[in-house]
Amino acid sequence: MALPPSWAWVLLGCASASLAGAFNLSNLYPPLWQESPGQFSDYGVENGKYVIDPWVFTDRMGMYKILLNRTATYFAKFGPENEQNLLWGLPLQHGWQYRSGRLADPERRTNCGYEPDPLCISVDSWWADMNYFLSVLPFLAALDSGILGTSPNNVTLLPPPKDQMRFCYNVSGCRSSFPDTMNQWKIFFQYMQSPWSTFEELLKYLWDAHTTSLKDPPKIFEDRHTYYSEKEANFGDNWAVAVLYLAACRFPTTLIRTYKFQKGLPPRILNSTDIAPFIRDFTELQNIVLVALKMIGDVNRVTGSLTLNIWKILMMTQTARKEFLLLFENVFESFPxxxxxxxxxxxxxxxxxxxxxxxxxxxxxxxxxxxxxxxxxxxxxxxxxxxxxxxxxxxxxxxxxxxxxxxxxxxxxxxxxxxxxxxx
Structure with a gap:
């Protein structure tokens, strides 16, 4: 007997819940998760406002932690221990960036990201600047939607030491500069609060917001590529393209799935001598993922949006997305x-x-x-x-x-x- 499509994510959720028993979920959390603020009172207060510095790793991670804590109740119906919260993909990705050295000063002209200042996030980092639009803007949109329990007027975000005009720092400023991104994130948070929200629709709204967040930054921070090797710069561009393909298949960015998926990402910045799949200090999976990302990026550059549009058509049905997800996970499982x-x-x-x-x-x-x-x-x-x-x-x-x-x-x-x- 065929199951209705609406049961697909229920079954996947049950599978994740079962799998969670095999993990101590706290072992999967991003680096310094426990040390990061988990509520507004963990931040400093100045002139009656909570002061958050997004250019300090634990402060930026704390924004994610508050988001995960405050939205847990809306994802409880999909699985225990907040493991099915779709926002996990954001802090886990940020944690990989930190662990792999991608948030530090790429030219090492300063100590930012290195001893004695390892928590510093460099404004010269392409990865850090791109991530700003996937951390600060969702956070401000959540504040604006009312789910974080405090007014946007009670929070102050500090600017970076330079290039301040490339960023926004409050709800009104971000609405003015990046209206589409703020609107998509607000739609996601508003739908999340609906008692009739479904996992499938939450995935749709999440990926709509995620991809919209990445429309402007590549142009704004294109000059940052000059700080990296050609291999690393191309990897960053290829990764941004691959995200669009993940969005089309609505990859569920839950805790366990994202954690497993990120095992395929490179553990350090690429240098000019790295040639995948022959990078000796990378796993076989990491080498193959790099090759695959390069192929996706190259094809996208040659065909424009044609290949992506074809992929979107193939992924239009929930059955197709479910089948691809199973295939995707089986491929990763084939690399012990x-x-x-x-x-x-x-x-x-x-x-x-x-x-x-x-x-x-x-x-x-x-x-x-x-x-x-x-x-x-x-x-x-x-x-x-x-x-x-x-x-x-x-x-x-x-x-x-x-x-x-x-x-x-x-x-x-x-x-x-x-x-x-x-x-x-």
Whole structure:
């Protein structure tokens, strides 16, 4: 028996709720989420107004946190623990930008984004400037719609140290300079408050607002490309184009799905010598995503809007979007995270894909290459080392609820690629 289309997102929501049991959701939050303000009273007050500096990472992240907290009640009907809140995509994307170094001064002429000022967001960063329109403007639109529990007149946003005229800082100013963006976000927040809101329609209004937010910034900040390598500048443009394709299929920007999707994004700024799919310190998935984004960008530049318009036509029905989402997620699931453990003295290394992260343990004895796994569904974020009766050390992932395939020696086709690499 065929299910009505309206059940599609109900089933997907149930799947996400079930999957959430396999995660400690707090492990998926963006960096410094706990340290960021979660209510207006966490910000400083000056002349009776809350003062927010969008050029400090935790202040900008705090705006997202307030949005997530204040809108949680409207998404509760779609799943527990606010995991189905569609606004998660914004702070997670901002967190990736921060973690990958894309919010720092791209020319390193200042300490902004580096020690001793690691939380500074550089106005020279193309990524930071683009993100401003996906953080400050949605926040001001939410204030204007009344869902944040305070008046827009009670909030002051600080300007950047230069290029102040390229930005807006309050509801009236943003309405005047970017009326379409403010209007689309207000429509989203107003519909969200409707007792008859549906997940599918929320996705439509969210992506309408998201894509509208990105119409003006590429032209305003085109000069920022000169601060980056050609590879990074092209990646930024390709990513902006790819967002339009994600919007057409209404990718659900919930917590778990966005977290998983972002594993395919490059973990650092691209340099002039990076050639995907042969970037050694990127995972196979990250290399392939870069190749795919380049293809999307190149085709879009050659055909204009023709390819995108065809894609929009293909994605017009909810059934087509649902089928594409399942295919999309299956592709990402086909790239397991390979974990390789090795110990020597008091040091050992944990390798996730091609990224090495050093750890220390005082209980280790010098041993040779041990044992390795292909792990799906989650990263091993808090592993422990233990040993069996024969004294052989094992890497035991503490996170539970995910599938695990054990591989020993050189067996395991998916992990053979890592077998010859030295980690320590």
């Amino acid at each position: 995270t390979c974990v390789l453990a090795q110990a020597a003295g008091t040091e050992w290394s944990l390798k996730v894909g091609r990224q090495k992260e050093p750890h220390r343990s005082s209980v280790l004895q010098p041993v040779a290459l041990l044992r390795w796994w292909c792990v799906r569904d989650t990263e091993v974020t808090t592993p422990t080392l233990t040993n069996d009766e024969a004294g052989t050390w094992f890497l035991i992932p503490k996170a539970g609820g995910y599938r695990q395939e054990e591989r020993e020696g050189e067996s395991g086709r998916l992990c053979d690629q890592l077998a010859s690499e030295t980690l320590i």
